[in-house]
Amino acid sequence: MSVPQSHRAAYIHAKGEAPKIAERTLGKLKPNEIAIKITATAINPVDWKLRDYGINLIVPNWQYPAILGSDGAGTVAAVGDDVSNFSVGERVFFQSAYGDDDVSTFQEYIKLPAEIVAKTPKNISDEEAAGIVLATHAAAAAFYDKTGQGLKTPWDEGGNEVGKGKAVVILGGSSSVGQYAIQLARLSGFERIVTNASTAHHDYLKKLGAHVVLDRNTSSVNDFQKALEGLPLEFVFDSISVKQTQLLGVEILQSTNTKNSRLVIVMRVDEEAKKLGESEEPYVAVQQILGLALAPHLRYLITALTDNLGGEQGWIANGKFKPNHVEVLKGGLEKLQEGLEKNKAGVSGVKVVIKY
DSSP, X not given: OOOOSOEEEEEEOSTTOOOEEEEEOOOXXXXXXXXXXXXXXXXXXXXXXXXXXXXXXXXXXXXXXXXXXXXXXXXXXXXXXXOOSOOTTOEEEEEOOSSOTTTOSSBSEEEEEGGGOEEXXXXXXXXXXXXXXXXXXXXXXXXXSTTTTOOOOTTSTXXXXXXXXXXXXXXXTTSHHHHHHHHHHHHTTOSEEEEEEOGGGHHHHHHHTOXXXXXXXXXXXXXXXXXXXXXXEEEXXXXXXXXXXXXXXXXXXXXXXXXXXXXXXXXXXXXXXXHHHHHSSSXXXXXXXXXXXXXXXXXXXXXXXXXXXXXXXSTTTTTSSOOOEEEEEESGGGGHHHXXXXXHHOOSSEEEEEEO
């Protein structure tokens, strides 16, 4: 297998426009990189938001035309001179990035630093693998990086017991990020994992590791307080991060008298939630995290995370970590607009994945 001289890519030419397919050439492979033939890419909310609101939403000075997509799976097509742990033809999955057309996944070939790529185990499909890393990395940053709660990681000595005698609240358990956060909380040894979701997902979230799943439509702050059963609350992770859920997270921390903690979120901080957290003791900091695979300060986390997730000895292969359920759209780049619209309209409990 090799990288063709040109391949197809889906470009966004202006804010609000649907992707348009054109030919492009992949940049020269650096010694530490691998080239990947994409077989599946996941659709995440950030993709349609970048399409609709403009590509500078998260990447300053990014210019049109632009290629979106940063969550995928595929097959190694070529390896750089310094890469020894990957071979052409191996199945892999990964989170890439935005702002560099050579790494975005809405195209047929990309290139990435080998150290941030995971090997796909035999027990999952490429479609299942395509939606794992972006959402898991966001949850991992919330739990383990200093921009989040800063806990010891499960792969460090004693890291599987950091939650011993403690509870954690994860808002939005059935979301992609929420499902992975529940599993990380279990791997970190939390004795009480409390989340909320629509009733259709309660049984499945308990199988993933949640001890209590409250109804997202009817549960109150008091219900969360009771669900903790007196265990100290480590922090609240809001995987949805709209105004309503941020306010709920602050209220939970204040009602449980949780001191020196924070509400960790994945979107922008809501000003009303921030003011509420600063209005009375115990004060609650609302902290946004960004799980960016190519961010230098998070390279330590993404490399360890992909090492532990992937391969035939990793968490996925041995059943400790399960991918999201997927809704697959077959047809490759021509199906991207349909996938973006489907995700924008709202999905519950599944990841929309485009199969190439």
